[in-house]
Amino acid sequence: MQGVTAPAGFRAAGVTAGIKASGKPDLALVVNEGPQRAAAAVFTSNRVAAAPVHWSREVIKDGRVDAVILNSGGANACTGAPGFQDTHRTAEEVASLLGVSATDVVVCSTGLIGERLPMEKILAGAAEASGALSAEGGAGAARSIMTTDTVPKQAERTGSGYTIGGMAKGAGMLAPALATMLVVITTDAVLNPAQLDAALRAATGVSFDRADSDGCMSTNDTVVLMSSGAAGVTPDEAEFAALLSELCTDLALQLLADAEGASHDIAVQTVNAASLEDALEVSRAVSRSNLFKTAIFGNDPNWGRVLSEVGTTKAAFEASDLDVTINGVMVCRGCGVGEDRSLVDLASAREVSVVIDLKAGTEQATVWTNDLTHDYVEENSAYSS
Amino acid sequence: MQGVTAPAGFRAAGVTAGIKASGKPDLALVVNEGPQRAAAAVFTSNRVAAAPVHWSREVIKDGRVDAVILNSGGANACTGAPGFQDTHRTAEEVASLLGVSATDVVVCSTGLIGERLPMEKILAGAAEASGALSAEGGAGAARSIMTTDTVPKQAERTGSGYTIGGMAKGAGMLAPALATMLVVITTDAVLNPAQLDAALRAATGVSFDRADSDGCMSTNDTVVLMSSGAAGVTPDEAEFAALLSELCTDLALQLLADAEGASHDIAVQTVNAASLEDALEVSRAVSRSNLFKTAIFGNDPNWGRVLSEVGTTKAAFEASDLDVTINGVMVCRGCGVGEDRSLVDLASAREVSVVIDLKAGTEQATVWTNDLTHDYVEENSAYSS
Secondary structure, three states: OOHHHOOOOEEEEEEOOOOOOOOOOOEEEEEEOOOOOEEEEEEOOOOOOOHHHHHHHHHHHHOEOOEEEEEEOEOOOOOHHHHHHHHHHHHHHHHHHHOOOHHHEEEEEEOOOOOOOOHHHHHHHHHHHHHHOEOOOHHHHHHHOOOOOOOOEEEEEEOOOOEEEEEEEOOOOOOHHHOOOEEEEEEOOOOOHHHHHHHHHHHHHOOHHHEOOOOOOOOOOEEEEEEOOOOOOOOOHHHHHHHHHHHHHHHHHHHHHOOOOOOOEEEEEEEEEOOHHHHHHHHHHHHOOHHHHHHHHOOOOOHHHHHHHHOOOOOOOOHHHOEEEEOOEEEEEOOEEOOOHHHOOOOOOOEEEEEEEOOOOOEEEEEEEEOOOHHHHHHHHOOOO | OOHHHOOOOEEEEEEOOOOOOOOOOOEEEEEEOOOOOEEEEEEOOOOOOOHHHHHHHHHHHHOEOOEEEEEEOEOOOOOHHHHHHHHHHHHHHHHHHHOOOHHHEEEEEEOOOOOOOOHHHHHHHHHHHHHHOEOOOHHHHHHHOOOOOOOOEEEEEEOOOOEEEEEEEOOOOOOHHHOOOEEEEEEOOOOOHHHHHHHHHHHHHOOHHHEOOOOOOOOOOEEEEEEOOOOOOOOOHHHHHHHHHHHHHHHHHHHHHOOOOOOOEEEEEEEEEOOHHHHHHHHHHHHOOHHHHHHHHOOOOOHHHHHHHHOOOOOOOOHHHOEEEEOOEEEEEOOEEOOOHHHOOOOOOOEEEEEEEOOOOOEEEEEEEEOOOHHHHHHHHOOOO
16 A cells, blocks of 8 residues: 555655664655645644644745655754744755755654754654655655554555655554644545635544544644646545545544554544534543543443543533443443343454434444553553653 | 641541452542532543433532542443433432432532442441541541552641531552542632632643543543632632642643552653644643553653654644754754653652753743553553452
């Protein structure tokens, strides 16, 4: 799979710049060769945002992006004015190498907070990557943005005469040092920045925004979408939106499946809610309950821990109406004991389905999360700096 | 220490009713013998509240409580109308034994959700407890409400001519099966229900409400305050309020110190906030961060994980102003690297102090929490039903 180089009009590369002590690939470059260079992006809402986020927010404003440079091995967050200058210098180097404007270069970083980047290595790596750019470079780029990820994440979708490709990094939000999620998506369809922005916000709203591995929000999260227009096809907007949402959901679930230390992927679905907001609030509250998440780790279909979280929300429901179904078994019916909980098999598969029926309307939403395990504690305590 | 029987006018007892399979004490009775019987109470805000909470909310409305019966070994939550009838029956039995009105008997339960109580044992236990009531029974009562607590929790304060005593159960909020917090506080001062209510709400607002071990809210939390007036002293209201807040904070910190699986007690203080709400929001956000809590378990003064949580709040601050001090070392100054983090000693004491300076005003607040440990995961996964 080629990921970001699956659509026509893109070249990419991943190299080892020496930023990571491990000697693994740590720098990626993705270049839009046009003929269009439209783009949109969404960023972390964390107010303690990293320098590359501050920079890239400005870059995206005119709806044009020529290249994205991404490094692992350092987040360049909480590094002050010098850190911002490092990001600026990186963009200028890429611009110079590619013959484009620095204000059309998005910069993404991931790694530890509070440390300056090794700029000599970054700049030398940028030069090496620009020389290695290839229309088959997507897979290499995807590998070089991995941090605690155990596998690279890529996805592709084929539309009517055009292609969408993407890559992502992030071991859920479960990784040490905040597990930044970085995503680059490309398409050769003909779309203007406003269309890309609308489609991207809709797609991330139902995919990455609903993946909540441990409730912790990174300072560096970035999702950027670029179109080259190289396919020469103006897509049906509804089809494009649907495919983009599919691709983003595919990548989001790949992130959860690789969440550090997790032994279960849990889909928490709230149904028959009075509003979408209610459904999301309930699913998110349950997804963030440490007691619920440890119960699932213990293969325990503990519906009491689900209900006690539902009870903390402002969603419309009557407590006595609540049903909870775990892996198809309605273990709680009408806020009381339902079917035999021993019928629930949590041990034989990684996937877990929890359905909460509010009986208050017709809306539904799913939030995906992971269980809380010994390995989560281990990897986030023993090995962080 | 006598706890709830330290003030004059109260008798108490703790017995083994056989509710717990372990054969440990599991039922307590606290009786106000007057001459006054004024009372106030606060309850969980969880909308999935247990039967005894529904019952006791009605009991407290007239400001009179003659007795409190508490059982461990079963929460009587999510048990429907039959569960409510069990609570009602329990109150009637206590009323009959003591010659008081059932509508003046508060009932508290703690244990697993979704299971009916063994009523024969409860009723026999109530009879045994009423026969064992003693003015020295506070300590026995405190032991019999323990669930996963490793030590009983009691506190006493002496005012000008009067006494306040209290007992609490709850192993933080870290225990299996939701770790309900039950607290009974007594005083022999002369106070009316409105005065008790005002003092209790003020005291719980700065004590139990700011202890947030794992962010999970029980279905059964109850704090009840009774005055007997037996000292014949009408206290200075400010003095009483201050002593009550001290006593509640004492009990709250005892709960955190006994939090299951925790190896650190963490005081997260936010200073120089624009408002009390801002200070609380910031302290609470940090207190609920699994990444921060695992870092403390690993003795890692990871200020990046503090800042990234601060950044998710709506509190007033400029990101570039933020300072973070851990155990007296300002490891983050102005949102960047501060003093040498290796100067922070997290290994040699259970207590950890985190101070976040927002530089946006003059308000401050502290939220107390625990670290996230292997034992937390173990005790909430392997041993829950």
